Amino acid sequence: MDHHFIRHALAATAIVGTAIVGTATTAQATDYPLTLTNCGVELTFDAPPERVVTIGQSATESLYTLGVGETVVGTSVWFNPVLPRFAALDAGIERLADNDPSFESVVDKRPDLVAIQYEWHVGPEGIVATREQFHELGINTYVMPADCDTKDNTTGGDGTRTAAFSTTSIYKGLTELSEIFDVEDAGEALVADLEGREAAAIAKAKALDLPDDTSAVFWFSSAEIEVDPYVAGQKGAPGYIMDKLGIINVIQSDEEWPTVGWETIARADPTIVVVAQMDRRRFPADDIEVKKAFLATDPVVKEMTAVREGRIVVMDAHAMSATMRTIFGLETVADALAALDLAQ
Numbered sequence: 001m002d003h004h005f006i007r008h009a010l011a012a013t014a015i016v017g018t019a020i021v022g023t024a025t026t027a028q029a030t031d032y033p034l035t036l037t038n039c040g041v042e043l044t045f046d047a048p049p050e051r052v053v054t055i056g057q058s059a060t061e062s063l064y065t066l067g068v069g070e071t072v073v074g075t076s077v078w079f080n081p082v083l084p085r086f087a088a089l090d091a092g093i094e095r096l097a098d099n100d101p102s103f104e105s106v107v108d109k110r111p112d113l114v115a116i117q118y119e120w121h122v123g124p125e126g127i128v129a130t131r132e133q134f135h136e137l138g139i140n141t142y143v144m145p146a147d148c149d150t151k152d153n154t155t156g157g158d159g160t161r162t163a164a165f166s167t168t169s170i171y172k173g174l175t176e177l178s179e180i181f182d183v184e185d186a187g188e189a190l191v192a193d194l195e196g197r198e199a200a201a202i203a204k205a206k207a208l209d210l211p212d213d214t215s216a217v218f219w220f221s222s223a224e225i226e227v228d229p230y231v232a233g234q235k236g237a238p239g240y241i242m243d244k245l246g247i248i249n250v251i252q253s254d255e256e257w258p259t260v261g262w263e264t265i266a267r268a269d270p271t272i273v274v275v276a277q278m279d280r281r282r283f284p285a286d287d288i289e290v291k292k293a294f295l296a297t298d299p300v301v302k303e304m305t306a307v308r309e310g311r312i313v314v315m316d317a318h319a320m321s322a323t324m325r326t327i328f329g330l331e332t333v334a335d336a337l338a339a340l341d342l343a344q
Contacts, residue, residue: 027184039148049113056117058323076101146322156255161235201330205245215248222285228259278317
């Protein structure tokens with residue numbers, strides 16, 4: 001069945017490359033103390049952080065890509081392997097947990113900053129801690145804005161978007177982190193690179209002249225393989241990808257990852273099915289091979305046009321989240337659409 005699955009190898013190692021290191025100094029240096037509001041919380045930094053623990057792959061890779069990976073003393077919450085160019089760096093940094101770290105394990109690393117991908121880990125109802133618990137110990141926290149801007153994390157399981165996600169929130173997070181660490185030149189170079197890649201992927205899809213009814217469903221995982229899957233709502237990162245590439249999302253929920261029955265999805269009969277590949281093993285369907293087997297054998301799902309005609313796209317799970325890799329996800333789907341030759 002493997003030949004029925006379209007796979008795109010992300011050229012992630014090319015991201016910015018030596019541009020960050022070689023950029024001439026043009027951005028204004030950070031004037032400490034730096035005060036900013038992050039996800040509704042006012043923060044003050046008197047100097048660049050020196051010991052950082054990350055809770056979330058997005059926060060980790062953002063710091064690595066900005067060139068401040070030497071400050072990271074512990075990581076956690078991983079979905080996919082680290083970007084290849086950072087493999088050696090990451091191998092020398094303690095992984096506190098593949099999934100959720102304990103509050104104690106984070107504090108034991110004596111960080112002066114905890115950088116967080118999801119509010120459900122560290123937030124008002126955080127399963128690791130609240131932000132106040134860290135602040136009471138003199139530890140600053142920074143939540144990636146993509147998880148709180150235009151999003152209510154108190155409803156809908158993984159949160160509900162109050163307005164559609166945009167990559168603006170990703171660029172905001174990278175820019176603010178570059179200011180916190182006084183590496184503004186690196187931040188400017190990284191954002192410019194990602195904006196260029198985003199524009200190129202969108203232009204590539206537009207040139208394909210796709211049929212107006214081209215549609216998709218993004219399947220992240222399932223708590224059990226036989227139950228309703230977690231699929232992408234219309235306002236999260238996959239919704240953004242679909243909108244920018246001219247694809248209709250057959251899932252109309254505002255929840256980030258609602259559960260929707262396969263019978264409902266089959267009736268919508270999406271043109272393509274995008275499935276998440278990850279190293280995480282929280283649920284059986286986290287395994288891409290389990291997903292493939294289900295698509296091939298379930299009596300309802302195997303009759304979907306996309307499955308019968310092999311229009312299944314494998315994407316890194318992290319690219320389905322509101323992260324820097326969302327831009328890679330745009331590239332993955334744009335390349336897959338070109339390979340499928342769906343032009344009118």
